[in-house]
């Protein structure tokens with residue numbers, strides 16, 4: 018049986034355990050209303066929400082995959098690696114994620130110091146961002162800037178203060194992709210290169226990234242993600258085939274208020290690409306047995 022719609026799968030979602038606005042159980046309840054049958058929770062650099070999400074999925078009859086979206090670096094570029102089907106208690110993976118969270122907190126402090134130089138109250142902005150999450154992201158700093166009246170919306174906060182070349186920009190320092198993939202593999206997971214079309218890389222660089230990702234043990238590319246253009250979808254499908262990577266799908270859902278990333282809704286994976294769910298043995302043969 019070929020799945021007639023990937024709308025019943027979502028392998029990239031965020032909860033309040035990172036920068037999403039729904040608690041894991043509320044996220045799962047929404048997934049149930051959208052008739053999602055297989056869900057992965059992939060919070061940034063933490064698996065803190067997985068136990069609650071798994072329990073809620075059980076109550077709703079949804080198959081659940083333990084996941085995490087790890088922040089990594091390739092050359093100077095921040096890239097994200099979604100790990101699916103991990104053993105979340107694996108010490109190596111937890112140590113890796115904890116180290117990234119520490120780097121995140123440190124980056125928030127360095128950005129805050131720069132904002133202070135720019136004339137803002139950096140200390141209270143940092144405190145505001147750190148109070149919002151144990152996995153502080155620049156989005157949390159943007160929310161703190163918004164709350165303090167320094168921007169009228171999140172995008173404005175990035176354009177005025179946090180983006181590249183702006184007063185609060187601090188270059189990221191994250192673990193290299195090879196170390197990140199190794200941590201995922203050691204935890205029994207499949208490493209998925211997240212939203213490859215969003216990186217500001219030339220086509221040549223993107224191919225080099227995919228080649229190195231594959232060589233380091235990466236298993237899949239996110240070929241279809243909510244809000245991408247048909248052209249980008251075709252290009253990512255081609256990349257996946259070229260590097261013999263499976264295709265993953267998801268919404269990258271963060272909050273109900275962002276209509277361009279609706280939970281469980283994205284274009285169907287092109288047939289020429291092997292679905293990561295098939296590689297994981299979850300679809301179509303096993304999904305009903307979960």
Ligand code: MN
Nearest residue numbers: 031036061271
């Ligand atoms: Mn996010």
Ligand code: MN
Nearest residue numbers: 086097211212
């Ligand atoms: Mn991401």
Ligand code: MN
Nearest residue numbers: 029031086269
């Ligand atoms: Mn994400």
